Amino acid sequence: MSNYIELQTISAARDGMNGASKRHSAITDNMANINTPGFKRREVHFESQLKEAYLGNKTFEDQFKDRNFFDEDFDPFDKPDFAYESPPVRPTVHRVDDTSMRNDKNNVDPDRQMAKMAKNSLYYKGMSSMTKTQFSLLNGVINKLQGR
Amino acid sequence: MSLFNTIDTAASGMTAERMRMDVISDNLANANTTRTEDGGPYMRKVVRLEPRQDEKSGMLPDVSIDGFSSQHPGNGVRVVGIEQAEGKPRRVFRPNHPDANEEGYLKMPNVEPTKEMVDMITASRAFTANTKAIKTAKGMFNQALQIMR
Numbered sequence: 001m002s003n004y005i006e007l008q009t010i011s012a013a014r015d016g017m018n019g020a021s022k023r024h025s026a027i028t029d030n031m032a033n034i035n036t037p038g039f040k041r042r043e044v045h046f047e048s049q050l051k052e053a054y055l056g057n058k059t060f061e062d063q064f065k066d067r068n069f070f071d072e073d074f075d076p077f078d079k080p081d082f083a084y085e086s087p088p089v090r091p092t093v094h095r096v097d098d099t100s101m102r103n104d105k106n107n108v109d110p111d112r113q114m115a116k117m118a119k120n121s122l123y124y125k126g127m128s129s130m131t132k133t134q135f136s137l138l139n140g141v142i143n144k145l146q147g148r
Numbered sequence: 149m150s151l152f153n154t155i156d157t158a159a160s161g162m163t164a165e166r167m168r169m170d171v172i173s174d175n176l177a178n179a180n181t182t183r184t185e186d187g188g189p190y191m192r193k194v195v196r197l198e199p200r201q202d203e204k205s206g207m208l209p210d211v212s213i214d215g216f217s218s219q220h221p222g223n224g225v226r227v228v229g230i231e232q233a234e235g236k237p238r239r240v241f242r243p244n245h246p247d248a249n250e251e252g253y254l255k256m257p258n259v260e261p262t263k264e265m266v267d268m269i270t271a272s273r274a275f276t277a278n279t280k281a282i283k284t285a286k287g288m289f290n291q292a293l294q295i296m297r
Contacts, residue, residue: 017292020288021288022221024154024281024284024285024288025153025154025157025220025221026221027281028154028157028158028161028221028224028278028281028285029154029157029199029221029222029223029224031158031161031274031277031278031281032157032158032160032161032164032224032225032278032281033161033197033199033222033224033225034161034274034277035164035165035168035197035225035270035271035274036197036198036199036225037197039199042221042222044221093220093221110273110274110277113277114277114280117280117281117284118284121284121287121288124288124291124292125287125288125291128288128291128292128294128295129291129294131295132294132295132296132297135295135296
C-alpha cells in the first residue's frame with residue numbers, strides 16, 4: 001500500500017529538517033553554557049541515519065538500475081520506489097566528553113559552534129525550500145489534471 | 149522538541165550573561181572599597197552557573213558511556229547564585245589610611261580590573277552569540293512557514 005502524497009523527497013526533507021532542528025537546539029544549549037564550568041558540549045548526529053533510511057546499502061546510482069523506464073511493459077504504479085515508506089530517522093544526541101578547551105573543563109568552542117549554526121540554518125532552509133518546490137510541483141500537476 | 153524551546157534556552161543564556169555583567173560592574177565599582185557593612189574590604193563576587201535541564205526534556209539521566217547522552221539537548225543555563233570568589237584580600241602598606249591597622253597595612257579588595265575587563269568582553273560576546281541563536285531560530289521558523297505560502 002503506497003502513499004503517493006508522501007514522496008520520498010518530501011519525507012527525506014522532513015527528516016532532514018527534524019534533525020537540523022534538534023541540532024540547532026543542541027548548539028543553542030552549548031552557546032548558552034559557554035561560561036559554565038565543567039560543561040561538555042553536545043552534538044547531534046542524523047546524517048548517517050538519514051542515509052541508512054533512504055539509501056540503505058544501495059548507492060544513489062543503484063536505485064535506478066532496477067527500474068527500466070523504457071521497457072514496453074513498464075508499469076510505473078507497480079511498486080514505485082518513490083512512494084517507499086521510509087523507516088523513521090531518529091537523531092541522536094552525543095555528549096563530547098573527552099576534550100577540554102579551558103581550565104574549567106568547559107569544551108565549547110564558540111567560533112566552531114557559530115559556524116555550525118550558520119551551516120545548519122542554511123541546511124534547514126534548503127530542505128524547507130525543497131519541500132516547497134515539491135509541493136508546488138504536485139499542485140501544478142493536480143491543477144493541470146483538473147483542467148486549470 | 150521544537151524550535152520554540154531553543155528560544156527559551158538562548159534567553160537563559162542571555163540572562164546568565166547579563167547577570168555576569170552586573171556582577172562584573174559591581175566588582176569594578178568596588179575595586180577600592182576598603183570598608184563594608186560586615187567590616188573588612190569588599191571581596192570579589194562571581195556568578196555560579198549550572199546547566200539547566202527541564203523535566204520534560206530530561207527524561208533519561210545523562211549517561212556518559214561512549215559519550216552517549218540523553219536524547220534531548222539541555223535547556224540552557226541556570227544561575228545558581230552569586231558567591232564570593234576564593235581568595236584573600238590584598239594587603240598594601242598605607243599607614244595614613246583611616247582603615248589601616250596598627251602596623252599600617254590596609255586590606256584592599258582582591259579585584260583585578262584587567263581580569264574583570266576580560267570577563268566583561270567574554271560576557272558581551274556570549275550575549276551576542278545567544279541573540280544570534282534566537283535570530284537564526286526565527287529565520288528557520290519563518291522559512292518553514294513559507295512552505296505552504
